[in-house]
Amino acid sequence: FIRFVVLINYPLYIRSVPTQGELKFHYTVHTSLDVVEEKISGVGKALADQRELYLGLLYPTEDYKVYGYVTNSKVKFVIVVDSSNTSLRDNEIRSMFRKLHNSFTDVMCNPFYNPGDPIQSKAFDSIVSTMMVQAC
């Protein structure tokens, strides 16, 4: 399975393929923010401007792998993948994040979108859906 989350410090967009176990998933994402913050602060010191947006594997658990991505405006993307899913490599995840970021940028460019509101965009939805289909 695969789950996508876009969040600032609260979720803007959540998409999850199997809908069961939602709560555990939320907890995982929430907890992952700890690591995201840790990484941002660590990276931010080293490379202030030219930093890598992709944070890589945030932390593994027995069941999931959690990947993180942070835009320059501190919007976080989190992708949670089942640990048994071995087909997704680091590069693929990275490109998924990039696509996600691009799409998110489009959403933000929408003058009718208030920053901070939950994302309700068909374009964004479809992008996420395609990625999910690819991943699974």
Next chain:
Amino acid sequence: MSFTRNLGRFEDDMRTLREKRTEPGWSFCDYFMVQVCDWLRELSIRAVGCSSAVHLCVDQEELAFVFEMLQQFEDALVQYDELDALFTQYVLNFGAGDGANWLGSFCQPVRSWNGLLLRRPIDMEKRDLIQRGEASLLDLRSYLFSRQCTLLIFLQRPWEVTARALELLHNCVQELQLLEVSVESGALDCWVFLSSLEVLHRIEGCCDRSQLEANCSHTVGLWTYATEKLRSLGDLCGLVSENGPDSEDLNKTVDLLAGLGAERPETINSPQSPYKKLKEALSSVEAFEKHYLELSHAAMEMYRVIGRLRSARLVGKSLAEFYMWLLCFACFLSCACGFFDRVCRYLQTSALLASDTNLSDEERRHFCQEILTFARQTAEGKGQQKDARVALSMSSFTRLQELRFRPSSALVHVSAALQLELRLCSLMPVPVTLEQISASIHFTQEQPGSTAQKRAAQNPDGTVTFPAASPASASASALELCEILEHSPSDNALSSAGVACRNMHLLMRRHDSTASLDTPNTAPAVAMEDAAQMLRASDVTLLPGNNSIVFTAPSQKPGSYTLRQLCATLGCVQFILPHIYPVVQYEVYSQEPQLSIQPLTGHNTDSMPVLHSSTCSARILSSSAELLAESALSIQSSEKVTSISLPVTPPYHTLEFLLEVLCHIPSCPARMESERLTNGQISRRSRTRFNSGMTLIDQKVSVDCPWSIYSTLVSLTFHVPFTIKHSLLSAGRRKFIQVCLRNVSDTNFRLTNQTLTENQHTPSLELCSLNTRTHSLVFRQQCVFSVWELRWSGVSPVSVHCEFSAAFAPADAPDAALKLYRYDFTLERVSTLYSVRAEIRPAVGEQQCCTGSLCRLEVSLTRLSEASDSDEEYSETDGLRSSRLLYEVIDNSSNWAVCGKSSGVVSMPVAAMATHKVHMEVMPLFAGHLLVPSIRVFKYQPRLASPVIQPDTDSCLENDSLSLEDQAETASLRSRGSVQSLGSGESAQPRGPMPKRQAFGPGQVFSGTQGQQVLVLPAADHHLMEVNVT
């Protein structure tokens, strides 16, 4: 050189072999040709065609060994990493359906899960198993990891171990799933748990404490993982279930423990080995709880330290879930002591949830019902466990809003009614009926007023408003701002100004981190204090929202009362507010008892002689002076102190009673009985003084009350209303006694029954009253005279002792009882001894006395009775007894000039009617009716060589001084008279022993001519007439 070459060749061979492995004809025989060890070859032969990877592993490991021996740890590690990756790849391929059939040996069911073993450099046991092709996947992975771990530690990279360990553990679990290896449920949990702890132990063994603490971000993952695994083991083995482990769970536990095998000899002596921990944790619910809590708290603490608060809370959440589970079967565990802790936590959580307005109403009702049900059940089912009460914090149940005192001053006197109205807001979604709501009170015997400053939080209208939020956040929420001005040091000009917040560190602090996590721990610390005094209200129903409860505050003792805790009792559940803040106090005072002394009649206490009849009963008067009751007093007297037991009197009532006091008035002829009310214990002392003719007797009474440390001094003044003078009057031989009674007070008195009695009851004496009225009225400051004639038969009495008595009463109180007033006196030398007559005649040949002409004064002294008393001195002259008398002419109005001697001494024979006549020449100085000069008679005692001891020294001394004075007087008279002075014989006498004169008693000398007047004509030949008007 040769070694290097050999090594290089070996490496190359290995590489070639490996490259060939994918070729279909890859042979183990070829592979083995290059092997060094024979035992490897043997192994390979046995495993023909099916276990190439094993051989590869072993071969590659040989290489690694070599590197290791050469201290090339990095290279050795690379070899192992390659092996690891290779194996992983095989597994992945196998899972993808690419069947490397040699992997089948790893697909056999897992039978042993005894965790990693990192204490040996090389686990030969496992290695052996691998060589024999009997190793399971776990064995292989464990072996590889233990080697990696050893090398990493050699390389001083312990933190990499933990990261790899976590990866390994996750990986293994995944791979086993992928390979569809049948594993007994829980076995992997055991393995992961043991392995995690083993890794942690290994790391702890090679690092010191500070290093560990600084790097807990690396270890915390393992801790959490171990915690999770232990938890799932607990679930599996029925250690976290409603009924505790049943037989199936026990079987499961036994199976799992069996899979652990025997403990390794390396750790058998260490008390904290992972193996022992796991075994213990699975053995009982309590041990499980203990270990689980230990791990959870360790994990949470580490997360908190490294700032991963969300993760910490996640662990906390699963801990909370655990508590919730415990609570579900807590009702069935009746007597465990630890039970209550859990119940408390559950109930506290329920209360929090029930009061949380963010939840749906339905959920809130559910949790509220949970509490109510629990309270009811335990209250019904456990009569024997009365003391087993669950104490919860009140903050989640109700919120205090306001407290109001009635009266608003919060200051009452003892036993007065004081009410406290408590307004609180119930946070529960449904009405809750409390058995009791009580507030414990701390009592101190402080003086009222000393705590005034402490009650600053109380508004003047008697209300205390409680802050809406908890005290901690309330105190933190206040911004402390201060202005900052910076002056430049050179010219002192203002360079910058700003506002700074002093307590920013408090305000900006995260509130949730420590407080929220500590809440479950602090909840059991809420305990009700034992207090002697309580405010209570029973059967209170708290509706959701605002409620008002009225308490009646105890006020039996004076002092200060502080509200400490508030407790709402609901069955066996108590909601306790451990501190009431701000401080709520009220005070009870008791007024000092005061004794007020008032005159009971009249207003003029100074002049009021108090004469009262007394009763020994006390009247109790209410504050409005109504008579409520009359009750008897009991009075006990000892020598000095009189104790009076007062009847019970309600507060602010007046107790009034009379006491009869006998006052002895010393050295005073009158004796009176009098009274003034006193109280308590009495001691007396008195003093007498005389003031403006009235006898005042000051008495002081000290009143000591047991309820007061102070003595009240009451000064009592007694007034003697009368003064009495008596006098003896003579008329020749007849004697009269006159008594003058003078009223010195300001009150009019009735006077009756004035009697004079002779004390010694001499039969020959008789007192005849000459008073006509028996009743008389004596006005203030006026006198009443009474006269009696003293008669006697036979020998005249030497002295007469008399007693005057009269009954009196205030004139304006007609029915007042008459009091007796008595007066004692003694008369001495009553009888008349001498009679003196003086007669003035004109000079011979003259008809009338004229001014300026000499006249004759004839004084005749007559002895009336034979001298019988011894106070006269007699001298024997020619056988004739005679006494010597000194006579003296005294003219106080200077009407007469005495020519010649004005005084002289005569010798009176001791015989009755003996008469002595003396002639003198006097000259009138004025015309008119002039009084005859008075003649004084004294006893004359010529001073003898040997001094005579006088029986009456007082009079002797007095007369002595008088004699000198008299001589001076006569001398001056003489000089004033402008007549030639003949000189006094006595004054011419040489000084030496002074002759003495002695006065007679008042009745002894009778002057027959006193008051007689003589007509003196003015001299005719005076051309100037002198008129004297007198």
